[in-house]
Amino acid sequence: MLSARTTVSFPRIDAFLTDILESLAAHDMSVTAIGDSYVATCTFGAARLVAGPQRLAIEISAPTAPELNRVRYSITGLIGFVAKSEALQIVWEGDEVGRTFPPDLRLLTVQEIQRLTPRMRRVIFAGEDLARFDTREQMHTRLLFQPEDATRPEWPTLDDAGLISWPGGRQRLGSRVYTVRHVDVAAGQLRIDFFDHGGTGPGTRWLRRARPGDIVGAVGPAAHGPKPAPRVLLVGDETGLPGIARMLEDAAPETEGLALILVADGEDRQALRAPAGVEVRWLQRSHVAGDEPLSRAVHALDWRGAHDDLFVWVGCEFHDFRAIRRFVRDELKLPAARVVAFSHWRRGMSEEDIIAVGAHAVNA
Ligand SMILES: Cc1cc2nc3c(=O)[nH]c(=O)nc-3n(C[C@H](O)[C@H](O)[C@H](O)COP(=O)(O)OP(=O)(O)OC[C@H]3O[C@@H](n4cnc5c(N)ncnc54)[C@H](O)[C@@H]3O)c2cc1C
Known part of the structure; x- marks a missing residue:
């Protein structure tokens, strides 16, 4: 087993720890709290994070050289993105394996x-x-x-x-x-x-x-995919449509629910294979500034009753994503385990623009 470690000077660790753990969990890693540390495991290897006063200590391990560098890259990249404003210096010690072809x-x-x-x-x-x-x-x-x-x-x-x-x-x-x-x-x-x-x-x-x-x-x-559930709400624009189409094809035949899909016009609709109990509803883009049609449609649904069996998936433009995620999290109070929501793009920003700003460009 190969290993490496770093202790990062991180004066505002308390303000970022939750976001870092959430980001690791949203990207390939399963995160568990063990005593005073958090252990993140993935198919390549593992990382142990211990937050101390104004610092974050990290140890990583993996069976092969390419996998060690892949874990190292995940940790360095995700923490750097989440805490972009902190300009952290992450310097690794331990096994040095040189440049490796990414195993994934x-x-x-x-x-x-x-x-x-x-x-x-x-x-x-x-x-x-x-x-x-x-x-x-x-x-x-x-x-x-x-x-x-x-x-x-x-x-x-x-x-x-x-x-x-x-x-x-x-x-x-x-x-x-x-x-x-x-x-x-x-x-x-x-x-x-x-x-x-x-x-x-x-x-x-x-x-x-x-x-x-x-x-x-x-x-x-x-990133996270769908969780099996008896009832689903799948929300997306053209960029979420491939994911929704795949989830509907893979869903158990008895699945119930609704897919809300936003497209520019009728020609962009596709024939989708879906369980009989899932309604596929197409929405048309309005081009009215400030209008978030997917979010508007989600708010307009009949939300009376319990939602213990519901899984929500969202993949669309940032502003719609942000409004829907806030609604689902703060008003419906669905637990994080039953929501997978991603901003797939952001109006007026390329991915390079988003990376330059850091995680708050795409987080709700
Ligand atoms: C998890 C995830 C899954 C995705 N799955 C798919 C997929 O299966 N199919 C797919 O086509 N896309 C998908 N996307 C979206 C895709 O990555 C973005 O649309 C990406 O910005 C496209 O890159 P680009 O080089 O064309 O444009 P960029 O260089 O990123 O952006 C250039 C300009 O185009 C605008 N722009 C970007 N995307 C759109 C859009 N969809 N509509 C209108 N304007 C846009 C930007 O705001 C920017 O102003 C996914 C994104 C994520 C995060």
């Missing part, structure tokens, strides 16, 4: 591109060793796009500082998060449904120039 990076080759609706494309990728994506618990992947002028693909490595080294000293590769719509491990196939929102970010640019034979990197899977 898979290479995917475009096989076919299908037009689902005017703005939605399904890309069918071929890839090897895709079993890690074949889980209902985690539905998301981060795709890494090669530079448009690349002559041969090059991929990042993880280093002993818990950072990504980008190939050839280049700027970081463009990358964006998507939902694994479907995976067939035996056939070596993975599908992603891309929404062309009309912008010029790296995800959309890649989509528009994608051709069979192109290669992307896929890291993950990550």
Whole structure:
């Protein structure tokens, strides 16, 4: 077993500890309080966090060198993002294993591109060793796009500082998060449904120039997926639609509930396979400034009665996400274990803008 440790000077640890633990729990890790420490475990290894006066001590361990660097990267990256304002210095001691290929990076080759609706494309990728994506618990992947002028693909490595080294000293590769719509491990196939929102970010640019034979990197899977429940409320826009479609297909036939899906207009609706007891309701975007149609629709539902059997999933633009998550958490008082809500994008901000601001750009 390999290990490393760090003690981070962290004057305002008390203000950030809960958010750090929540963020670890939302990204691959299962977090348990043991005595005065928190133990976070994931498929790569484990981390133990002990908060002291004005500092945070962390120990990590993993069976192999790539996995040690992957845990180191998760901890360094997530804490750095959550506590961006604190400009923390995280310096690791212990086993130094050099640069490693990320153990959760898979290479995917475009096989076919299908037009689902005017703005939605399904890309069918071929890839090897895709079993890690074949889980209902985690539905998301981060795709890494090669530079448009690349002559041969090059991929990042993880280093002993818990950072990504980008190939050839280049700027970081463009990358964006998507939902694994479907995976067939035996056939070596993975599908992603891309929404062309009309912008010029790296995800959309890649989509528009994608051709069979192109290669992307896929890291993950990550983040929480659905929890089995007799009753569901699934809320999303075009970016949440792939996740909702997958959850409806996978749901037990006796599942009841409602899927609220926001699209630009009627042409963007898709035929979805859903349990008979789940109503699929399509909403149309209004373009009225300040109007959050998904949140408005959620507030307008009949919320009388008990909600002990309800699971809520949300994936949409930040402002709708924030209003719905607050309602579900503060007014319905659903426990965190029965809510999975993510801001999938934020109006007027690219992912790079969001990273520059830190976690409060996407948290409710
Ligand atoms: C967990 C998760 C799962 C996701 N799953 C999917 C998925 O399966 N399919 C999918 O298509 N997307 C999905 N997304 C959303 C996708 O990652 C974002 O839309 C991303 O911003 C697209 O990157 P980009 O390079 O095109 O635009 P960016 O460079 O990030 O943004 C450029 C500009 O476009 C705007 N913009 C970004 N997204 C949208 C949008 N949807 N509508 C209107 N304007 C937008 C931004 O506000 C910004 O002004 C998911 C996101 C998350 C976090």
